Ligand SMILES: Nc1ncnc2c1ncn2[C@@H]1O[C@H](COP(=O)(O)OP(=O)(O)OP(=O)(O)O)[C@@H](O)[C@H]1O
Protein backbone atom coordinates (compact mmCIF):
# COMPACT_ATOMS: atom_id res chain seq x y z
CA UNK A 1 0.00 0.00 0.00
CA UNK A 2 1.16 3.56 -0.70
CA UNK A 3 2.94 4.88 2.41
CA UNK A 4 1.42 8.37 2.09
CA UNK A 5 -2.11 7.00 1.85
CA UNK A 6 -1.53 4.69 4.80
CA UNK A 7 -0.10 7.54 6.85
CA UNK A 8 -2.96 9.93 6.03
CA UNK A 9 -5.34 7.44 7.61
CA UNK A 10 -3.27 6.16 10.53
CA UNK A 11 -0.93 9.12 11.20
CA UNK A 12 -3.21 10.70 13.81
CA UNK A 13 -3.56 7.39 15.63
CA UNK A 14 0.25 6.99 15.76
CA UNK A 15 0.66 10.50 17.17
CA UNK A 16 -1.85 9.90 19.97
CA UNK A 17 -0.27 6.49 20.76
CA UNK A 18 3.15 8.16 21.01
CA UNK A 19 1.67 10.82 23.32
CA UNK A 20 0.17 8.16 25.54
CA UNK A 21 3.48 6.26 25.82
CA UNK A 22 5.39 9.53 26.41
CA UNK A 23 3.09 10.52 29.29
CA UNK A 24 3.03 7.07 30.84
CA UNK A 25 6.84 6.69 30.82
CA UNK A 26 7.34 10.28 32.05
CA UNK A 27 5.20 9.49 35.10
CA UNK A 28 7.23 6.31 35.74
CA UNK A 29 10.50 8.23 35.38
CA UNK A 30 9.43 10.80 37.95
CA UNK A 31 8.70 8.03 40.47
CA UNK A 32 12.02 6.12 40.39
CA UNK A 33 13.64 6.27 43.86
CA UNK A 34 16.80 8.40 43.70
CA UNK A 35 19.07 5.57 44.85
CA UNK A 36 17.69 3.14 42.26
CA UNK A 37 18.08 5.75 39.51
CA UNK A 38 21.71 6.44 40.46
CA UNK A 39 22.44 2.70 40.47
CA UNK A 40 21.04 2.22 36.96
CA UNK A 41 22.80 5.36 35.69
CA UNK A 42 26.20 4.14 36.92
CA UNK A 43 25.76 0.75 35.27
CA UNK A 44 24.69 2.30 31.98
CA UNK A 45 27.51 4.85 32.04
CA UNK A 46 30.04 2.03 32.59
CA UNK A 47 28.58 0.12 29.60
CA UNK A 48 29.08 3.25 27.52
CA UNK A 49 32.67 3.85 28.71
CA UNK A 50 33.61 0.29 27.70
CA UNK A 51 32.04 0.55 24.25
CA UNK A 52 33.99 0.88 21.02
CA UNK A 53 32.01 3.94 19.86
CA UNK A 54 32.86 5.83 23.06
CA UNK A 55 36.54 4.85 22.92
CA UNK A 56 36.79 5.92 19.27
CA UNK A 57 34.91 9.20 19.65
CA UNK A 58 36.89 12.40 19.92
CA UNK A 59 33.89 14.74 19.87
CA UNK A 60 30.78 13.70 21.79
CA UNK A 61 27.42 15.44 21.98
CA UNK A 62 25.33 15.21 25.14
CA UNK A 63 22.75 17.22 27.01
CA UNK A 64 22.61 18.62 30.52
CA UNK A 65 19.86 16.47 31.97
CA UNK A 66 16.71 17.54 33.80
CA UNK A 67 16.18 15.78 37.15
CA UNK A 68 13.79 13.11 35.80
CA UNK A 69 16.06 12.36 32.80
CA UNK A 70 19.06 10.05 32.81
CA UNK A 71 21.73 12.01 34.69
CA UNK A 72 24.62 12.80 32.34
CA UNK A 73 26.98 14.19 35.02
CA UNK A 74 29.12 11.02 35.16
CA UNK A 75 29.44 10.97 31.36
CA UNK A 76 30.51 14.62 31.32
CA UNK A 77 33.15 13.99 34.01
CA UNK A 78 34.52 10.90 32.27
CA UNK A 79 34.58 12.66 28.88
CA UNK A 80 36.58 15.54 30.35
CA UNK A 81 38.95 13.15 32.16
CA UNK A 82 39.55 11.29 28.88
CA UNK A 83 40.20 14.56 27.04
CA UNK A 84 37.21 14.30 24.70
CA UNK A 85 35.65 17.39 23.18
CA UNK A 86 32.12 17.67 24.56
CA UNK A 87 29.41 19.59 22.72
CA UNK A 88 25.85 20.44 23.73
CA UNK A 89 22.93 21.39 21.51
CA UNK A 90 20.91 24.58 21.55
CA UNK A 91 17.38 24.21 20.17
CA UNK A 92 16.01 26.88 17.83
CA UNK A 93 12.21 26.66 18.21
CA UNK A 94 11.60 28.91 15.17
CA UNK A 95 12.75 26.25 12.71
CA UNK A 96 13.13 23.34 15.15
CA UNK A 97 16.81 22.88 14.42
CA UNK A 98 19.74 22.35 16.76
CA UNK A 99 23.11 24.08 16.80
CA UNK A 100 25.97 22.55 18.76
CA UNK A 101 28.40 24.46 20.95
CA UNK A 102 31.45 23.36 22.93
CA UNK A 103 30.82 22.58 26.59
CA UNK A 104 33.35 24.61 28.49
CA UNK A 105 31.99 25.56 31.88
CA UNK A 106 28.64 26.36 33.43
CA UNK A 107 29.13 30.12 33.22
CA UNK A 108 28.49 30.02 29.46
CA UNK A 109 25.09 28.36 29.87
CA UNK A 110 21.62 29.87 29.96
CA UNK A 111 18.27 28.28 30.84
CA UNK A 112 16.08 27.71 27.78
CA UNK A 113 12.31 28.21 27.67
CA UNK A 114 12.07 24.41 27.99
CA UNK A 115 13.91 24.51 31.33
CA UNK A 116 17.19 22.90 30.27
CA UNK A 117 20.59 24.54 30.45
CA UNK A 118 21.80 25.40 26.96
CA UNK A 119 24.89 27.11 25.57
CA UNK A 120 24.82 30.90 25.40
CA UNK A 121 25.15 31.82 21.69
CA UNK A 122 26.41 35.30 22.62
CA UNK A 123 29.46 33.82 24.32
CA UNK A 124 30.23 30.64 22.35
CA UNK A 125 31.05 29.75 18.74
CA UNK A 126 29.11 26.90 17.09
CA UNK A 127 30.79 23.61 16.25
CA UNK A 128 30.64 22.17 12.72
CA UNK A 129 28.25 19.16 12.93
CA UNK A 130 30.71 17.19 10.75
CA UNK A 131 33.07 17.23 13.72
CA UNK A 132 30.69 15.21 15.92
CA UNK A 133 31.58 11.50 16.19
CA UNK A 134 29.00 10.36 18.72
CA UNK A 135 25.68 11.69 19.99
CA UNK A 136 24.26 10.50 23.30
CA UNK A 137 20.62 10.94 22.31
CA UNK A 138 18.21 11.74 25.15
CA UNK A 139 14.60 10.61 25.08
CA UNK A 140 11.61 9.42 27.04
CA UNK A 141 10.84 5.89 25.75
CA UNK A 142 12.83 3.40 23.69
CA UNK A 143 12.60 -0.13 22.33
CA UNK A 144 15.59 -2.46 22.45
CA UNK A 145 15.83 -2.24 18.66
CA UNK A 146 16.41 1.53 18.76
CA UNK A 147 13.01 3.11 18.20
CA UNK A 148 12.62 6.28 20.23
CA UNK A 149 10.12 8.77 21.58
CA UNK A 150 11.62 12.11 22.60
CA UNK A 151 10.05 15.23 24.03
CA UNK A 152 8.03 15.73 20.87
CA UNK A 153 9.81 18.52 19.03
CA UNK A 154 11.36 16.38 16.33
CA UNK A 155 14.72 18.09 16.90
CA UNK A 156 16.84 14.92 16.88
CA UNK A 157 14.84 13.37 14.02
CA UNK A 158 15.52 16.44 11.88
CA UNK A 159 19.21 16.63 12.75
CA UNK A 160 19.92 12.89 12.40
CA UNK A 161 18.10 12.72 9.05
CA UNK A 162 20.70 15.20 7.74
CA UNK A 163 23.67 13.46 9.40
CA UNK A 164 23.13 9.72 9.01
CA UNK A 165 26.81 8.81 9.52
CA UNK A 166 27.10 10.10 13.10
CA UNK A 167 27.11 7.30 15.71
CA UNK A 168 24.16 7.42 18.09
CA UNK A 169 23.75 5.82 21.50
CA UNK A 170 20.94 6.08 24.04
CA UNK A 171 21.23 4.96 27.65
CA UNK A 172 17.89 3.52 28.70
CA UNK A 173 16.65 3.07 32.26
CA UNK A 174 14.49 0.02 32.89
CA UNK A 175 11.41 2.24 33.26
CA UNK A 176 11.98 3.74 29.78
CA UNK A 177 12.02 0.47 27.90
CA UNK A 178 8.81 -0.37 26.03
CA UNK A 179 7.98 -3.32 23.77
CA UNK A 180 6.72 -1.34 20.79
CA UNK A 181 6.73 2.23 19.54
CA UNK A 182 4.50 3.29 16.64
CA UNK A 183 7.06 5.02 14.45
CA UNK A 184 6.24 7.68 11.90
CA UNK A 185 8.10 8.13 8.60
CA UNK A 186 10.32 10.91 9.99
CA UNK A 187 11.43 8.98 13.10
CA UNK A 188 15.11 8.03 13.10
CA UNK A 189 16.22 4.95 15.03
CA UNK A 190 19.09 5.09 17.50
CA UNK A 191 21.99 2.90 16.36
CA UNK A 192 22.93 1.48 19.77
CA UNK A 193 20.75 1.08 22.83
CA UNK A 194 22.31 0.35 26.20
CA UNK A 195 19.50 -0.80 28.41
CA UNK A 196 19.51 -1.53 32.11
CA UNK A 197 18.47 -5.06 32.92
CA UNK A 198 17.92 -6.37 36.44
CA UNK A 199 20.06 -9.49 37.19
CA UNK A 200 17.13 -11.59 38.35
CA UNK A 201 14.45 -11.39 35.71
CA UNK A 202 11.08 -12.60 36.92
N1 LIG B 1 12.93 15.43 9.33
C1 LIG B 1 11.80 16.10 9.62
N2 LIG B 1 11.32 17.04 8.78
C2 LIG B 1 10.22 17.71 9.06
N3 LIG B 1 9.48 17.55 10.19
C3 LIG B 1 9.89 16.65 11.07
C4 LIG B 1 11.08 15.88 10.84
N4 LIG B 1 11.28 15.09 11.91
C5 LIG B 1 10.26 15.34 12.76
N5 LIG B 1 9.44 16.26 12.26
C6 LIG B 1 8.21 16.78 12.91
O1 LIG B 1 8.47 17.04 14.29
C7 LIG B 1 7.31 16.77 15.07
C8 LIG B 1 7.68 15.98 16.30
O2 LIG B 1 8.23 14.70 15.94
P1 LIG B 1 8.25 13.50 17.00
O3 LIG B 1 6.88 13.35 17.61
O4 LIG B 1 8.85 12.29 16.34
O5 LIG B 1 9.23 14.07 18.11
P2 LIG B 1 10.31 13.36 19.02
O6 LIG B 1 11.10 12.37 18.26
O7 LIG B 1 9.60 12.85 20.24
O8 LIG B 1 11.17 14.64 19.42
P3 LIG B 1 12.73 14.98 19.66
O9 LIG B 1 13.52 14.34 18.54
O10 LIG B 1 12.81 16.48 19.64
O11 LIG B 1 13.08 14.43 21.00
C9 LIG B 1 6.33 16.02 14.17
O12 LIG B 1 5.25 16.87 13.91
C10 LIG B 1 7.12 15.74 12.93
O13 LIG B 1 6.31 15.81 11.76
Ligand SMILES: [Mg+2]
Nearest residue numbers: 150154157187
Ligand atom coordinates in the same frame (compact mmCIF):
# COMPACT_ATOMS: atom_id res chain seq x y z
MG1 LIG C 1 10.52 11.16 16.69
